[in-house]
Each structure stands twice: as structure tokens, then as C-alpha cells.
Amino acid sequence: MNLAFHRRLSTLSMAAAGTLMIATVAPGQALATQTSPSYSPNLALNSQIQWSSIGPADSAFQASEQAYPAPLTSSSSWHGFLREVGRDITVQLPQPIPLGQVSLQFEQDNGAGVTFPRYMQVEAMVNGQWSVLGDAYTAVPRTDRRATVQTLAVAGQGVVTQEVRIRVPVGVWIFARGLTVTEAASPTGGSSTNAASGASFGSVASPSVSAPANQGPLTPGSTGAHGIRNMLLVYFGTNAGQTATWSPSDFVPMLSYQSPSGMLSGRMFNTMLFGPYGPLPSTQSDWQTYLQNLFATGQQLDALNTAASQVNTALNTPGFQEKVVIALPYPSFGSGVWGNIGGNPINLSGSPQDPNALHAREAAVAWFMQQFLAQWQAAHYSNLQLSGFYWNQETVRATVPNESQLIAHTAQTAHAEGMPLFWIPMYDGQQATRWQSLGFDAAWLQPNFIEAGLSANPARLTGAEQLANGYGMGLEVELQSENVYNPAYRYLYQETLDQFSQAGYGPGVSHAFYAGVKLLVDAAQSTDPNIRAIYNETYQFLSQP
Numbered sequence: 001m002n003l004a005f006h007r008r009l010s011t012l013s014m015a016a017a018g019t020l021m022i023a024t025v026a027p028g029q030a031l032a033t034q035t036s037p038s039y040s041p042n043l044a045l046n047s048q049i050q051w052s053s054i055g056p057a058d059s060a061f062q063a064s065e066q067a068y069p070a071p072l073t074s075s076s077s078w079h080g081f082l083r084e085v086g087r088d089i090t091v092q093l094p095q096p097i098p099l100g101q102v103s104l105q106f107e108q109d110n111g112a113g114v115t116f117p118r119y120m121q122v123e124a125m126v127n128g129q130w131s132v133l134g135d136a137y138t139a140v141p142r143t144d145r146r147a148t149v150q151t152l153a154v155a156g157q158g159v160v161t162q163e164v165r166i167r168v169p170v171g172v173w174i175f176a177r178g179l180t181v182t183e184a185a186s187p188t189g190g191s192s193t194n195a196a197s198g199a200s201f202g203s204v205a206s207p208s209v210s211a212p213a214n215q216g217p218l219t220p221g222s223t224g225a226h227g228i229r230n231m232l233l234v235y236f237g238t239n240a241g242q243t244a245t246w247s248p249s250d251f252v253p254m255l256s257y258q259s260p261s262g263m264l265s266g267r268m269f270n271t272m273l274f275g276p277y278g279p280l281p282s283t284q285s286d287w288q289t290y291l292q293n294l295f296a297t298g299q300q301l302d303a304l305n306t307a308a309s310q311v312n313t314a315l316n317t318p319g320f321q322e323k324v325v326i327a328l329p330y331p332s333f334g335s336g337v338w339g340n341i342g343g344n345p346i347n348l349s350g351s352p353q354d355p356n357a358l359h360a361r362e363a364a365v366a367w368f369m370q371q372f373l374a375q376w377q378a379a380h381y382s383n384l385q386l387s388g389f390y391w392n393q394e395t396v397r398a399t400v401p402n403e404s405q406l407i408a409h410t411a412q413t414a415h416a417e418g419m420p421l422f423w424i425p426m427y428d429g430q431q432a433t434r435w436q437s438l439g440f441d442a443a444w445l446q447p448n449f450i451e452a453g454l455s456a457n458p459a460r461l462t463g464a465e466q467l468a469n470g471y472g473m474g475l476e477v478e479l480q481s482e483n484v485y486n487p488a489y490r491y492l493y494q495e496t497l498d499q500f501s502q503a504g505y506g507p508g509v510s511h512a513f514y515a516g517v518k519l520l521v522d523a524a525q526s527t528d529p530n531i532r533a534i535y536n537e538t539y540q541f542l543s544q545p
Contacts, residue, residue: 044073044181048092054167055085055428055470056463060452070177078107078175083428085467087174089166091181098187099124099156102133102164105178108140109147114175115398116142117168122154125163133157142398151178158184171398171430215472217465218510224442225474226387226420228323230542231271231444231512232520236300237293239278244517245299251307253524255322256315257539260532264314266543269513272304273390273422275327277517280392282332282348284339287368290329295375301384308383321385325422327392328410329368331361333400338364356401362409369413388420394446395429396438404431404438411439424476424512427464433471444474444512450483450492461499474510475500477541484519484531493534497541507544 049072061082068080072089081087089104108116116138123130136152164181168174220229232254236244254272256264274294280286294300301324308322331338331348338346338360346364350357369389376386391410396403411421420441425432427448435443447464449456468475477496482489500506513520523535 041182042073042180043093043097043183044091044179046094047181049073049089049179050092051081051087051089053084053087054169055083055433056459056466058084058428058463059457059459061428068175072104072176072179074177076177078177081168081170081174081176083170083172085428085433086167086169089168089179091164091166091179093162093164093181096160096162098158098160098184099133099164100158100182100184101153101156101180102166102182103151103153103178103180104166104168104176105149105151106138107147107149107175107177108142108144110143110145110399111147112173114173115171116140116148116150117152117170117174118142119169120152120154121167122156123165123167124156124159124161125165126159126161130165131159133159141401143401145399156182156184158187160187171395214470217468217505218442218444218472218474219508220510222442222472222510224420224440225510226323226441228271228325228387228442228474228510230269230510231273231323231325232269233273233275233512233514234300235275235277235517237277237280237290242277244277245293245296246303246518247299248303248307248310250518250521251304252310253521253535255307255311257543258524264311266539267315268539268542271323271325271387273325273327273512274300275390275392276329280329282330282335282338282364284346284364284367287329287364288371291368291371291375294326294372295379301379301381305381305383312383321383323387324384325388325390326372326386327390328365330392331357331364331406333357333361341367358402358405361402361406362413365406365410366413369417373417386419388422388441389414391421391423391440394424394426396431398430408439411441427460427467433467435471435473442474442510444476444510446476446514447478447496449496450478450480450489453482453489453492456492458495458499461496462503465500465503465505468505468509474512475505476512476514479513479515479519479534481516481519484523484534487530490530490534494537497537501541501544506541513538 061084065080065082068078070077070079072079102122104120106116107114118138120136122133124133133156134154136154138150138152140148140150218225220227234246236246252258252264254269256268257266258264276290280290296302304322304324312318312320333348335348338348340346341363346360348357348360348364354360391407396407414421421439423435423440423443424446425435425443426446431438432443432445445464445468447461449460464475467473477500479493483493520535520538523531526532
């Protein structure tokens with residue numbers, strides 16, 4: 001969870017859709033045209049149509065979808081799909097036919113949280129196996145803020161089949177209607193080749209979204225984890241008039257288990273992720289303040305170095321270094337003049353030479369890395385080890401131009417400095433399961449379980465486990481103030497720890513820990529046995545063999 005960027009899409013208002021765009025697509029290549037398909041009639045109207053989620057099914061998302069239940073073949077009303085990685089839509093035709101074309105219409109209304117899918121893939125069942133017919137890619141940028149309707153279509157190539165499957169990725173909301181399947185004039189027997197792309201029928205595609213591959217969860221020994229076992233998110237700075245700073249005494253019980261009498265025994269978190277408390281404006285001066293607070297004498301990094309020395313002495317572990325990860329400030333597109341580098345102004349709203357401000361945003365992030373690394377090297381923290389940078393966003397927003405390119409460039413810049421780039425996406429956040437393709441070295445998934453409060457469904461935890469196992473991710477453990485100070489909510493934290501432990505996602509898996517602003521410190525120092533128990537339970541979870 002990220003205090004600087006946390007959103008929930010719980011409501012949706014639909015606006016009228018505008019321009020009609022048709023994308024007619026052959027295997028492996030999108031052909032953006034203005035031509036409507038000429039095939040008829042629509043055989044989908046008399047077919048059995050079913051769909052399933054590609055990721056774990058989620059009851060909360062499915063409840064929201066019930067507000068948009070129209071049949072996929074409807075020509076006037078929309079069927080809504082919400083998150084769950086993507087959907088497989090299967091059409092069982094009344095009888096085998098030579099396939100003419102498969103098309104589906106989508107709506108985009110960014111203001112309502114509805115975007116086009118990145119692509120649509122169509123497969124046909126031939127001789128008992130699914131064979132790819134082609135991919136249709138959106139011809140309208142997903143950053144386009146106009147309300148727009150677009151039809152994606154894939155040629156059936158005359159392949160004889162009775163079953164068709166459509167696969168689409170789902171970021172937040174996807175709205176679909178007008179599912180159409182038509183018959184070709186003559187069969188091809190499944191041997192045709194598309195001249196435009198050179199892709200043969202039945203070729204294996206590499207879609208952007210796929211079913212979990214069961215990579216196994218991220219472990220501390222995984223190459224991308226860089227030894228991170230349990231990473232505590234450390235928020236500091238000012239937010240809404242409140243200031244958060246960390247002292248050595250705050251860090252000591254986070255590094256080692258501290259008894260009520262002050263005795264230290266055993267290790268707690270082996271990694272600290274430092275990030276801004278609240279939104280960090282996209283200006284050079286605010287980023288400089290962030291740096292100043294990071295390196296403030298007696299606080300944050302300096303305090304952690306002191307605390308690590310004290311713990312090493314108490315535990316007789318000379319030379320042990322605590323790992324440190326630093327959250328990168330996010331250069332918000334459209335936020336105007338950021339500052340200047342080398343006398344050159346950096347405008348995050350774009351310029352004639354850089355209309356989407358991609359180069360400006362890249363330059364701002366690179367500047368911060370260089371400034372931080374110079375100060376880190378000068379500080380000589382003997383008890384700390386810099387272990388990476390963190391992308392301080394919870395999702396890859398389709399409404400922001402070149403966001404994926406910015407992430408890729410940031411990863412390249414970090415790698416050039418010998419540093420990995422990490423990510424902690426929200427549950428089913430846009431492109432969360434594509435973290436490796438985006439350029440991240442490791443990712444930890446937020447379950448977003450405790451946020452639901454007393455209505456939280458434990459199935460969300462098992463869903464997070466399935467996604468972590470399928471896509472090679474770690475898991476975030478979450479603690480909010482209600483779980484500490486409201487007795488009715490405390491069980492949710494313990495339920496998270498118990499579920500992860502019992503399902504095999506405990507100590508052998510790499511974890512990030514969100515605990516608000518020093519909530520675990522408060523629990524460690526509390527004289528209330530019920531609150532202190534939260535700290536004890538955390539240590540028991542961390543110290544399991």
C-alpha cells in the first residue's frame with residue numbers, strides 16, 4: 001500500500017460514447033481501418049456464450065459487475081468486466097462452420113475508469129486443441145480522454161470450428177457488447193497464411209496477458225529479490241500538517257525483537273523501504289526537501305544506521321548490514337514546470353519537442369537518482385546496504401501517455417547504477433502481473449484485504465497467494481490503524497498472518513510490510529497487552545523457521 005498514491009474505483013458513471021472506430025486485424029498485426037465487416041448473419045446470437053476470469057475470481061469485483069449484466073451480443077447495452085487480470089470468452093456454435101470473422105465492440109471513457117483493452121486475441125478449437133487465429137490491437141490510444149467506441153475484429157480465415165475463444169486483458173473496467181461471429185464463404189481446412197503478417201494459422205502467440213504460469217512465489221533467495229526477506233515500508237515527511245520522523249529508538253524494535261523490558265533477541269525486518277508520507281509534489285524543490293529529510297542528521301537513514309549498530313552490538317553480529325530501498329519520487333504528467341537541469345527547464349506538461357513529456361519525466365527521475373547516490377556515497381553508512389529503488393505507484397495508469405516507457409527507462413537507469421527496481425502493485429492493479437515485462441526486478445502484491453474492514457473476504461488472501469505463485473511475486477502484509485486501535489478489526493491482521501503461514505506463504509516467501517506510519521513501533525512500545533500482542537504476533541510470523 002502506498003500512502004502517496006492510493007485510489008479505489010468503487011463507483012462508475014457512464015458517459016455517452018462518441019466516434020466509431022473499427023480495427024480489423026489479421027494474425028499478429030493490427031490493421032486500423034474505417035471499414036465495417038461484411039459478413040452475416042451473426043451466429044453468436046444462437047450460441048452458448050460463457051466467460052471466466054484469467055486471474056483468481058474475486059467476489060467484490062463480481063458484485064460490482066452485476067450492475068452491467070447485458071448479454072455480450074447486445075447491440076445497445078454494455079457488459080462490464082472488472083479486473084481479475086482478464087477474461088476468456090468462449091462461444092460454442094450450434095454446428096461446425098468455416099469461420100469468417102470474430103468481432104467485439106468496446107467502449108472507452110477514461111473519466112469513468114473505462115478503457116479499451118490493449119488487445120483482443122481469438123482462438124479456434126481445431127482437432128481438440130486451441131489454435132491462435134490472430135490478435136487485434138486498439139487503434140485508439142488508451143490515453144485518449146474522449147468517450148469512444150471501437151470494434152476489434154479478427155479474420156477467421158475459413159478455419160472449420162465449432163468453438164471460438166476470445167481473450168482480453170482487463171485493467172480496471174472493460175465494457176463490451178456486439179459480439180459477432182460470422183461464417184466464411186468456403187472452408188480452408190486451417191492451412192491458410194495471412195499475407196500481411198506472414199503468420200500462419202495455428203501459430204503460437206505471445207499475448208500481454210496469460211493464465212498464471214505457476215512460477216512459484218518470490219523468495220528471499222530469488223535473484224530479483226536481492227536477499228529481501230521482510231521489508232518494512234518506512235514513511236516520513238509531512239502530510240496534511242502532520243510530520244513523521246524516525247529516530248534510532250523507533251528503528252531498534254523494527255530491527256530486533258524487543259521485550260517489554262528492553263532486551264533484544266532475534267531479527268525482525270532485514271530491509272527498510274523509505275518513502276514519502278503523503279503526496280510528494282512533482283517539483284525539483286520538493287524532491288530536494290525529500291532528499292534533505294532522508295539524510296537528516298539523527299533521523300531516517302542516519303537513525304537507521306545508528307540503530308543497526310546498536311542491534312549488532314546487542315546481538316553480537318558485527319558487520320551485519322540492514323538493507324535499504326528508496327522510493328523514487330513520481331514525475332506526474334501534466335504537472336507543469338518541474339525545475340531545471342543544467343540550466344534547461346524541465347516541463348512535465350510537455351513541449352513541442354517532447355509533447356508527452358516522456359524525456360522530461362525521464363530526466364527528472366535520473367536527476368533524483370544521481371543526487372541520491374552522490375549523497376549516499378558521501379554519508380558512509382557502515383551498517384546499511386543500498387539494495388534498490390522503488391517505483392512509487394500502485395498501478396500502471398492507462399490514461400497517462402508513455403507510462404510503460406517511463407518505467408522501462410527508470411529500470412534501465414537504475415540498472416546502469418547497479419541497482420534493481422522494485423514495485424508493490426495493488427491487487428489486480430493495471431499490468432500488475434506484467435511486472436517482469438515492464439522492467440521491474442521484483443514485485444510484491446498487495447492483497448488489499450484489511451481495507452474492506454468487517455466485510456473483508458478471506459478469499460482475497462487466497463487469491464493473492466494464487467497470483468503470487470502464478471506470476472512469481474512476493475506478498476505484502478498490511479496493517480492499518482483500525483487493526484491496532486479498534487478491537488473489532490484486530491482479527492483481520494492475525495487472519496492475514498495465519499492464512500499466509502498455513503498456506504505456505506510465510507517465512508519462505510519474501511514479504512513487504514505496510515504498517516501505516518510507525519504502527520508497529522507504537523505496538524512495540526504499548527503498555528496495552530492487546531496492542532502489544534500485534535507486535536509479538538508479527539515477530540512470531542517473521543521468526544518462523
